[in-house]
Amino acid sequence: MTNTNNLAPAGGIVESELKTTGHVHAVGNELGGMMAFSDLFTALAYFFIPVVLTLFIIKHRELKFKRILVMFILFILACGLQHFLHFTSHWYPTPQLLNATMAFMAAISVITAVMILPILRQVSAFIQERGELEERLAAHNVELESALSLANDRKLAFEQSERAFRAIISGAPIGTAVVTLDGRFSLVNKALCDMFGYVARELEKLTFQEITHPDDLDTDLFQVRMLLDGVANNYRMEKRYIRRDGAEVQAQLDVSLVRDEQGNPDFFVSQIQDITASKQTQSALKESRHRFLSLLKHLPTAVVVHRSDSSIEYVNPAAEDMLGLTEDQLLGKSAVDPDWHFLTEDGDQMPLDDYPIMKVLSSKRPLSNYTTGVVQRKDAQVRWMLVNAFPIKTAAGALDQVIVSFIDITEHKKLQQALKEQAQTDPLTGLFNRRYFQETAAREVAQARRANSPLSIIELDLDHFKRINDRYGHAAGDKVLVAQSDIIRQLLRENDIPCRVGGEEFVIIMPGTDAHEAAFAAERLRAKVMSADIQLENQQILRWTTSLGVASLEDGDICIEDVIQRADRALYQAKADGRNCVSVAATG
Template sequence: MPIHRLNTKEDLFRTIAECSTFGIYILENGIIKYANRTLGQILGISEEDLLGADFFSFVHPEDQQQVRQNMSQCLNNGAPTGPYTFRCRCVNGDAVYVEASDRAMEWENGRVLVGNLTDITSRKRLEADLEREREIFNLFMEYSPIYVFIKNQDIRTVRLSKNYETMLGKPLADLLDKSMAELFPPDLAQSMEADDRRILEEGKPLKVVEAFNGRVYETMKFPILRLGQPAYLTGFTIDITERYLAEKALQKAHRELKARFQQIKQLQEQLLEQLIRDPLTGLFNRRYLQETLDREFARASREKKPVSLIMMDIDHFKRINDSYGHRAGDKVLIELGQLLASSIRSEDIPCRYGGEEFVIVLPGTPLEIAGERAEQIRSKINNTRVSYRNQPIQITMSLGVAAYPIHGNNSDAVLIRADRALYHAKQNGRNRVVVYRSTAVMPPPA
């Protein structure tokens, strides 16, 4: 495109005006004598249609008095006015905010007003939005039920919600631009500042629980970033005293309930022990023996394993009672029970069958091994002396051994055969072990 030559100052003015992003006008007695293209764009009308129009017809009725006053003052005093803000009314009825500046100049037939304006509607809307947000934020800080704070990088207060007045007992104005040491006790202030500096350094949020003036508070702190770097520190604090006390009470109740359950469990175990134990010897009783036999024989049947029984009886126990008294007999039973319990494996089950009779159940033990163990027990008993009132009492036992499945398919059958073997041991001199249907009788020691 050809470049136009500027021949006069008027050509220069018009060129500058047409290229300007400002709306430019010249008014004579309020009538538009000149308007550039930008002014027409702002008002939604062509610049040709603006010429000869009353400028104030484009000014919002509520702002006309202010604009007339500003322009009259400029014309009368000759001093520039502005920038000032008012609303223009577009041809389509929309209102736009403009910012204008005016200056009086001499032209052709007298003094005219030369001015420029720019559309600031977007800026005004943004300012209005910011003002609304500021008002909402101020209302929030005024009436917030939680404690809200903003601190700067020096860990000094910038904004605080009004309820801090109640917490700290001072007017809000006396709480701003203060360090933590000026508001809180030394230990708490030191802990707060350490947490705050950590957040500003790491740029990560942090939740803390703190005690102050007999209350417990939970605070969520986090950094406010500017250009990716922590610039401020903010947080929300709530009073959790009631919840804290309730949790502590609940924890205490839980501990007490757990302890109570443990006591109940111990009592149940003690009761169970009383139900299944012989009170004198501490061995299992006959009732538990029957339950054990049913269980062990069923398991042995499933696993194809043997179960051996040793039935034993104290020799001449009536003679001990008659010679030394029933207390001596009880002591013999007690010490014998202890000896049996210490002579068997953990999986073996020693029981007091009744009176001076005992039974030991040996799960998974074949007949031959059961016979050997029966002899070991017999020998150990034979070498034991029970002391009663400084008198040694020697005891011996006769033992009968039988086993599943070679001596029977159920516990009753095996128990009967062990009893028969015991009877055979008694008939053949006592103080010996007899394995059912075994012709070899193990003699007592010399």
């Protein structure tokens, strides 16, 4: 029998008084067999662990702290060997080998214990370093996630921008295309396809060089080179394209160069507008303008075209001749210019607002048969013009031009003035006649009433004029009348109005003159006449005198006839007083 009290802990068997009998211990066949196989399987498990760890170390050569793993592998091998020896000792006891294995395990344990202290410090440092690395890695992961999120946002923004760009291109009302650097259409819209007669897939296989009119290609390529060389960022030109059906398309081309983030040329964006109809309209307008200007050039009527700012844009030869100025002297000048001014029909200085061009510009309505005098500074001569003018408006209704036509009526004006003077002037004396006196007297009375100013009339009659005619003849009488008129003109003021109203009867209208001033003027006239004489053809000297009546406008006078009646009575009184005197009508 074996003494079981001497069994070593942890399955170790100390050499003792155990005794073997054949192939099993004396503890019993069933229990001994179970213990033997337990040691076997434990040994196998211990042997398997070092194999796995060794393979792991071989695979992970960069692994830290391999020495402690090696010691652990040796320890596990020793444990496995112990269990294997224990297994075999059931049949073949080897106490010396078992003790050696125990000693090896002890040595390995001591070495491991000695090695583990510094390794623990390294492991602690490694764990701390790993923690820091994990923190940095976590921070880097956050940064990476942020960068990925930003990249994703940028990708979404780019995709959205790409969709918007394509939508803008496709929805543009004018022909629009993205063109590669070698000239190929990479993206075209419907408007461009309709313009050139292609579908999109056909047009995107072509280059702009292939559909450009040969005569315009060099100019276009030169502009492209300017963009690529950085001389310009965009360009505009008019050029011709060839449609799919061979027809020409007049177009306005606008091209911009798009560069990448590094500033290198990437692609072109082209906008193409069909201006064929516009060009045809311009050509028609040009032809129409040419015919119009040709008509104006040969028109005998003077024509001046003003811009909306009144400056002169065009003059025809008739206008140059009529105004006595050349085209260079007229073009660009305004109607309001120091080199000339305008007169009213009465000969007065015309206000600027009444200038023909100014009236049309302000009213925007035509002006018909407007008479004005034009006085040039260089010669001060008056040229009378009959003016017609009408405005030219844009389609929007804005004033664009004013066309002024005029004819020279200077000779007609002179004739008209001569006829007027004949109708108003006494042919013998050159003084105003009775008709003019009647028209003017009423007007002057009305003016005096409005201005609340005085007005006087002098009536005078040559004394014994019939005797002069009877004794010396009517020719001598006419000389007396002319001399009398000359004296009247010499002594009167500029605004006084002398008239011959009968054979030897004269009336003088004196605006702004009261009775006292008129009486003084009458007396001067009487004295001047009395001292005057004329020499007849027979060398005879002829003298004469005159009687004068003076009357002034009073508050109670209804019309000029009231003043004339008082002047008549005063004249009769002067004759009754012996002639050659002045009589002033009583007031009130």
